[in-house]
Amino acid sequence: MEFDVMIIGGGLAGLTAGLALQEKGKRTAIVSAGQNALHFSSGAFGLLDREDPFGAVAELDEDHPYARIGADSLRTFAEKAKGLFARAGIELNGNPLGNGFRLTPQGALKRAWLTLPEVDLFPDEAAVKGHKVLIVNLLGYLDFNTSFLALGLEKKGCTCRVETLRLPEMERLRQNPSEMRSVNIARVMDNAWVKVAGEVKSLLKDEDWVILPQVFGLRDATVPSQIRETVPARVLFVGTMPPSVPGMRTQMQLKRAYEALGGTFLMGDEVLSAETGEARVRSVETRNIGRIGAKDFILATGSYFSKGIASDMNHVYEPLFAADVIQDEGRGSWYDPNFFNPQSFLSYGVATTPGFKVLKEGVPFENLYAAGSVLGGCRSLALGCGAGVALVTALSVAETI
Numbered sequence: 550m551e552f553d554v555m556i557i558g559g560g561l562a563g564l565t566a567g568l569a570l571q572e573k574g575k576r577t578a579i580v581s582a583g584q585n586a587l588h589f590s591s592g593a594f595g596l597l598d599r600e601d602p603f604g605a606v607a608e609l610d611e612d613h614p615y616a617r618i619g620a621d622s623l624r625t626f627a628e629k630a631k632g633l634f635a636r637a638g639i640e641l642n643g644n645p646l647g648n649g650f651r652l653t654p655q656g657a658l659k660r661a662w663l664t665l666p667e668v669d670l671f672p673d674e675a676a677v678k679g680h681k682v683l684i685v686n687l688l689g690y691l692d693f694n695t696s697f698l699a700l701g702l703e704k705k706g707c708t709c710r711v712e713t714l715r716l717p718e719m720e721r722l723r724q725n726p727s728e729m730r731s732v733n734i735a736r737v738m739d740n741a742w743v744k745v746a747g748e749v750k751s752l753l754k755d756e757d758w759v760i761l762p763q764v765f766g767l768r769d770a771t772v773p774s775q776i777r778e779t780v781p782a783r784v785l786f787v788g789t790m791p792p793s794v795p796g797m798r799t800q801m802q803l804k805r806a807y808e809a810l811g812g813t814f815l816m817g818d819e820v821l822s823a824e825t826g827e828a829r830v831r832s833v834e835t836r837n838i839g840r841i842g843a844k845d846f847i848l849a850t851g852s853y854f855s856k857g858i859a860s861d862m863n864h865v866y867e868p869l870f871a872a873d874v875i876q877d878e879g880r881g882s883w884y885d886p887n888f889f890n891p892q893s894f895l896s897y898g899v900a901t902t903p904g905f906k907v908l909k910e911g912v913p914f915e916n917l918y919a920a921g922s923v924l925g926g927c928r929s930l931a932l933g934c935g936a937g938v939a940l941v942t943a944l945s946v947a948e949t950i
């Protein structure tokens with residue numbers, strides 16, 4: 550098999566690069582070993598947890614991917630990301646050139662850049678003050694904590710009432726508490742949401758807000774907006790414990806859009822090794838297909854969570870190409886024993902040129918690029934830039950190719 554571009558990893562970075570390249574007429578394939586960070590997503594994409602994310606680029610370490618891209622290009626790619634999603638059938642909320650706030654499951658506000666359609670973005674704290682809120686859960690569902698949510702909102706001057714719906718449709722799931730997980734419930738809700746919307750409507754007294762768990766619209770992305778049309782109050786959908794229903798649906802939508810553009814998505818396959826020589830990648834070997842050749846390759850294998858970065862007792866390494874990894878010498882300097890302090894190991898990842906060509910022993914591969922959380926220097930947890938790095942670096946690499 551031969552392609553123009555072979556993308557290793559089918560998370561947010563791999564799919565974004567694949568869509569952008571297919572739109573430009575390249576013949577691409579994505580090999581995706583399994584679940585990715587989208588399956589655990591809050592439904593909100595972070596660009597940079599700062600009031601002015603573009604102004605703050607100058608303050609970032611030189612290793613951070615945004616420092617390599619620069620504030621002006623970051624702005625351009627940030628705008629392009631929203632358009633790419635819209636063409637894939639996903640209308641993200643938010644201004645691509647700024648941050649808003651999303652409501653967390655603890656009833657707090659957290660900065661967010663763009664959000665999936667059912668996740669509301671607020672301009673400021675004032676927008677969440679003084680509401681009368683009806684919080685509705687489903688009987689037996691423990692992964693949506695209504696008490697935390699109510700407590701957080703009451704601290705913001707809201708008045709909350711919590712109600713629980715008992716649906717006969719969920720009786721079978723309820724018999725086994727370990728089955729009461731977001732995705733199983735969402736499968737039931739695909740057929741029961743009309744009933745839920747009707748019951749919520751009849752529970753409503755004088756509340757102007759209703760909060761429901763994010764367990765609607767796994768198959769059909771329009772369900773949350775149809776619930777909103779049925780209930781005569783503002784309906785908010787708040788995150789649950791993973792898996793993330795909006796995140797999983799988004800991954801499926803992106804995959805479908807990619808395939809509709811002619812992309813080849815090799816689901817459940819895995820790149821096991823690569824053939825390289827003279828600073829070029831010639832082909833990769835996958836578990837199911839065998840050898841796949843391409844002119845260019847993109848490493849979008851994620852960080853530790855997705856095994857794009859791994860470690861033994863003394864080294865943090867990149868398993869496929871043995872690429873250079875930005876890291877501190879000696880295990881003792883990887884982490885701070887105080888769990889709550891910044892942890893250095895979270896910033897480790899692949900070293901690249903400013904144009905994201907992967908380095909090995911200081912020499913760039915001519916045709917291997919890295920995108921997303923496999924990149925070193927991100928510190929995405931501390932900086933709130935996870936999805937932003939994935940989208941922006943994938944678009945940057947696609948444009949270079």
Ligand SMILES: Cc1cc2nc3c(=O)[nH]c(=O)nc-3n(C[C@H](O)[C@H](O)[C@H](O)COP(=O)(O)OP(=O)(O)OC[C@H]3O[C@@H](n4cnc5c(N)ncnc54)[C@H](O)[C@@H]3O)c2cc1C
Pocket residue numbers: 557558559560561562563580581582583584585586587589590591592593594595596818819820821849850851852854855856857869920921922923929933934935936937939
């Ligand atoms: C649990 C979790 C939750 C997060 N939630 C958020 C959030 O809500 N908002 C936010 O902004 N950021 C979040 N982040 C940050 C996150 O890293 C980015 O948002 C982004 O989704 C990362 O995308 P990625 O494509 O770089 O990597 P991943 O999503 O990790 O995808 C990498 C993919 O590569 C595949 N892969 C790895 N090795 C191989 C191989 N050899 N062959 C084939 N495939 C391979 C993996 O199976 C995986 O599917 C979260 C991160 C984690 C870990």
